Structures are given as structure tokens and as C-alpha cells.
Amino acid sequence: MSHAAYVIASYLVAALTVAGLVLWVVGDGRARRRELKxxxxxxxxxxxxQTAGGDDK
Structure with missing residues (x-):
């Protein structure tokens, strides 16, 4: 049990990193949708x- 604090801290840092990346990607996707709109x-x-006349180049 001497390494429990290290292991728990490592999992916490990894979970926070993944959560931060997910929030970043979701926020960036929403921003790109607003820009496209x-x-x-x-x-x-x-x-x-496709163009209205259907004349693709």
C-alpha cells in the first residue's frame, strides 16, 4: 500500500486530462458549427x- 497515493494521483491526473480533452473537442466542435452557420x-x-444548375467542374 506504499504506492497507493501515487497510483491514485496518476489515475486522477489521467482522468482530468481525458475530461479536459473531451471538453475541448466538444467546445471546438460547437464553435466550428457556429462559424459554418x-x-x-x-x-x-x-x-x-452542388451548384443549382448542376454544372460541376
């Missing part, structure tokens, strides 16, 4: 989106 509202479309 703003760009689409401004009339800017993706290059991969």
Missing part, C-alpha cells in the same frame, strides 16, 4: 456543395 448565412458555400 455564420458563413452559410453570409452566402458562402462549400466548394463540394
Amino acid at each position: 455564420a458563413l452559410e448565412a453570409a452566402g458562402i458555400r462549400r466548394r463540394s456543395a
Whole structure:
């Protein structure tokens, strides 16, 4: 049991790191969705989106 504090601390640091990364990815995804929505509202479309006339280059 002499290493219990080290093991518990290691698991805690790992769990906090993973939780932080998950929160970061979720927050970044939401920010990108907001940016895409703003760009689409401004009339800017993706290059991969089909045109109205169907004339792909």
C-alpha cells in the first residue's frame, strides 16, 4: 500500500486530462458549427456543395 497515493494521483491526473480533452473537442466542435452557420448565412458555400444548375467542374 506504499504506492497507493501515487497510483491514485496518476489515475486522477489521467482522468482530468481525458475530461479536459473531451471538453475541448466538444467546445471546438460547437464553435466550428457556429462559424459554418455564420458563413452559410453570409452566402458562402462549400466548394463540394452542388451548384443549382448542376454544372460541376
